[in-house]
Amino acid sequence: MQISSRFTIAVHVFTCIDVFKGDYKITSDFLASSVNVNPVVIRRIMQQLKTAGLIEVRRGTGGIEPTRPLDEITFFDIYKAVECVDNGELFHFHEDPNPQCPVGRNIHAALNGRLNEVQEVMENEMKRITLREVVCATKERISSEN
Amino acid sequence: MQISSRFTIAVHVFTCIDVFKGDYKITSDFLASSVNVNPVVIRRIMQQLKTAGLIEVRRGTGGIEPTRPLDEITFFDIYKAVECVDNGELFHFHEDPNPQCPVGRNIHAALNGRLNEVQEVMENEMKRITLREVVCATKERISSEN
DNA sequence: CATGCTGTAATGTCAATAATTACATCCGAT
DNA sequence: ATCGGATGTAATTATTGACATTACAGCATG
Numbered sequence: 099m100q101i102s103s104r105f106t107i108a109v110h111v112f113t114c115i116d117v118f119k120g121d122y123k124i125t126s127d128f129l130a131s132s133v134n135v136n137p138v139v140i141r142r143i144m145q146q147l148k149t150a151g152l153i154e155v156r157r158g159t160g161g162i163e164p165t166r167p168l169d170e171i172t173f174f175d176i177y178k179a180v181e182c183v184d185n186g187e188l189f190h191f192h193e194d195p196n197p198q199c200p201v202g203r204n205i206h207a208a209l210n211g212r213l214n215e216v217q218e219v220m221e222n223e224m225k226r227i228t229l230r231e232v233v234c235a236t237k238e239r240i241s242s243e244n
Numbered sequence: 245m246q247i248s249s250r251f252t253i254a255v256h257v258f259t260c261i262d263v264f265k266g267d268y269k270i271t272s273d274f275l276a277s278s279v280n281v282n283p284v285v286i287r288r289i290m291q292q293l294k295t296a297g298l299i300e301v302r303r304g305t306g307g308i309e310p311t312r313p314l315d316e317i318t319f320f321d322i323y324k325a326v327e328c329v330d331n332g333e334l335f336h337f338h339e340d341p342n343p344q345c346p347v348g349r350n351i352h353a354a355l356n357g358r359l360n361e362v363q364e365v366m367e368n369e370m371k372r373i374t375l376r377e378v379v380c381a382t383k384e385r386i387s388s389e390n
Numbered sequence: 391c392a393t394g395c396t397g398t399a400a401t402g403t404c405a406a407t408a409a410t411t412a413c414a415t416c417c418g419a420t
Numbered sequence: 421a422t423c424g425g426a427t428g429t430a431a432t433t434a435t436t437g438a439c440a441t442t443a444c445a446g447c448a449t450g
Contacts, residue, residue, distance in 0.1 A: 099245035099406075100329055100336040102438065107338050109355055114347050125395065132345040133338060136440050141396065157447050160395045173362065182437090183246055190246040190407095192253050192279060199278040200386045201260050208381035209255055212373050216319065220366040227358050235354040240346045245437075248407070271426065282409050287427065304417030306426045328406090336438095 104143050104180040107133055109232055111140065112171070115162055116233045117240070125160045143180060150179030168233055174224035188217040250289050250326040253279055255378055257286065257293075258317070261308055262379045263386070271306040289326060296325030314379055320370035334363040 110133050115124055122128060126144065130137040144162060147153045152171060154163050164171065178186075191210075196202035256279050261270055268274060272290065276283040290308060293299045298317060300309050310317065324332075337356075342348035 099248060099327070099437095101334060102245060103336045103338040104438085106335060106351075106355060106359075110338070110341065110347065110351050113351060113354075114345075117347050127395085132342050132348045134340045134342045134348070135338065137396095138398085138441070139439065141398085145397075155396070157396050159448055159450095173358070181245070188247060189252060190249045192249040192256070192281065194280045195256065196278050196280045199260075200389070201256065201263050201382060202278045202280070204382050204385040204389075205252075205256050205259060205378075208259075208385055209252060209378050211381075212319070212378060213252075215373070216366060216369050219369040220362060223362050223365040227361070232351075232355050232358060235357075236347060236350050239350040239354055243346070243350075245406095250407090273426085283427095284410070284429085285408065287429085291428075301427070302417090303415080303427050304425080305419095 101177070102181060104146075105177060107135065107139070108143055108147060108176045108180050109173075109229065111143070111162075112164065112168065112176075112229050113233050113236050115164065116168060117237065119163075123160060124162050146179050146182075147176070150175065152176070152179060167230075169228045169230035171229045172225045173227045173229075174221055176229075177221075177224055187213075188220065189213045247323070248327060250292075251323060253281065253285070254289055254293060254322045254326050255319075255375065257289070257308075258310065258314065258322075258375050259379050259382050261310065262314060263383065265309075269306060270308050292325050292328075293322070296321065298322070298325060313376075315374045315376035317375045318371050319373045320367055322375075323367075323370055333359075334366065335359045 111129050114129055114132050118124065118128075126137040126140040129140045133140065144153065144155055148155055151165060152175060154165055155161070191206065191213075195205055257275050260275055260278050264270065264274075272283040272286040275286045279286065290299065290301055294301055297311060298321060300311055301307070337352060337359075341351055
């Protein structure tokens with residue numbers, strides 16, 4: 099399965115906020131039009147980011163702001179905020195191997211460590227990459243458009 | 245989203261084949277009972293592994309065999325065989341950012357490289373891990389059960 | 391207090407996972 | 421040659437998550 103587009107949408111939103119702050123009022127409608135999804139989708143993702151402590155949202159008047167500088171927000175932060183797998187496991191282990199089979203009752207313990215290695219490597223890479231890099235790259239591309 | 249349990253089931257099956265070959269006839273029913281899923285689920289996964297060239301299946305009489313030694317079959321081989329995302333992308337990019345927005349028309353190019361970095365790191369780790377390691381670990385656990 | 395925005399529930403569509411039934415097909419053993 | 425045990429695969433169903441959309445209550449500020 100693929101990682102939900104909520105992830106790339108969240109990165110897109112952070113980028114918009116940084117690029118357009120000051121020039122435009124950042125509302126869910128404004129963002130929805132840039133991302134090209136329904137405003138409610140934006141608002142729901144914003145709730146997840148807020149719950150994770152990554153942004154603050156002003157009600158009534160509108161407006162969204164990151165709670166920390168962008169080089170302190172990593173892909174992993176966003177991934178965790180937005181990907182709703184309860185136990186946080188990347189791999190879905192078949193629930194119910196037969197305990198009467200020697201393989202069935204040992205495979206979980208024998209395999210789990212390896213699965214975690216893969217997950218850890220991936221998550222560490224996500225912790226290395228910050229929003230700042232993406233925002234900078236986007237701004238460069240914008241200014242070199244002319 | 246999580247990686248389908250087809251992955252761990254496939255690893256479980258390979259382990260059963262290696263542990264029980266000679267002592268039992270390896271049929272989809274036999275495997276289904278160890279994994280504790282429906283035999284048809286096993287057969288479908290076996291088809292995917294066969295299509296990927298990882299196993300050979302004997303019709304009529306039954307029987308499954310890996311086409312290569314287990315230390316030449318990696319997690320990545322199995323992952324690719326069993327995880328059916330057409331384009332092979334780990335991240336699902338929102339399809340349709342607004343090209344009239346400077347961010348919308350540049351975010352894909354600015355972000356894609358980073359996403360690929362994450363995917364590559366993960367896939368490289370999966371290429372490092374072979375079935376042999378899991379089968380050995382399982383056998384050790386089985387023999388130390390007494 | 392009117393306006394514009396957020397928060398969120400309700401509903402619908404679509405795709406993927408997984409279970410299950412059913413049956414055609416294959417092939418070795420008797 | 422055929423019987424019995426297996427595989428190959430289609431069809432159906434239930435469940436779940438993604439995502440879209442409508443609707444409306446609640447909030448904050450001019």
